[in-house]
Amino acid sequence: MEEEHHHHGHGHGHGQQHWNERYSGAPRLFNSEPDESLVEFVSDLTPGRAVDLGAGEGRNSLWLARNKWQVTAVDISDVAIGRLEAAAKEEGLGIKTVVSDIVEFLGHGELYDLVVLAYIQWAAEERVRLLKSAAAAVAPGGHLFLVGHHLDSLGKGGPQQPERLYTEESLKDAFPGLDIVVLERIERPAGDIGMHGVDIVAWAQRPSAAI
């Protein structure tokens, strides 16, 4: 998986053309199973409004919708969103889809009971801003779930630029207003397609509004 470094209009990670080219190069780019940590954390919750930021082909959005969440899936790639819509239709699931840059989308100020960020590997200030605005989109009592490639994945899966990878240190103060409930490093065995390496998982909650 080659990840060249270049700048473009938005400055957010890679642009629409980059991602459309990657998706168009394969009938399916990422696996279809939902993230297992997401499943673990979310299974105990009462379904509400969820947003999947950078949803891709929609493995997590589809699982949430199957489990009665009211899902909005946002991605900059219309190719990926097209695949997600086709899969949702086939299963008879209603998912609201938005082709947009994540940060632009978050600017609308909507609140969600669950905010999902799965493998969004931005660098530096772009990432700081992304995580801050994702945290701001969590409703009182709601949760944020993040899974991504850990710095220890260098030489294994994911982007091979250290600045795009996560560490525990880089996440512990990244979500203003939220309490971090879980912050853990997960080793993914080789042979797990597209996932080989080390991941980081964060599960955070905004305290419920005081009565």
Ligand SMILES: C[S@@+](CC[C@H](N)C(=O)[O-])C[C@H]1O[C@@H](n2cnc3c(N)ncnc32)[C@H](O)[C@@H]1O
């Ligand atoms: C590695 S994929 C992960 C997809 C999905 N979250 C999953 O776990 O299967 C990263 C996704 O982020 C999307 N993306 C990248 N930059 C984006 C941006 N600025 N705004 C919205 N989506 C973006 C890409 O199109 C791609 O679908």
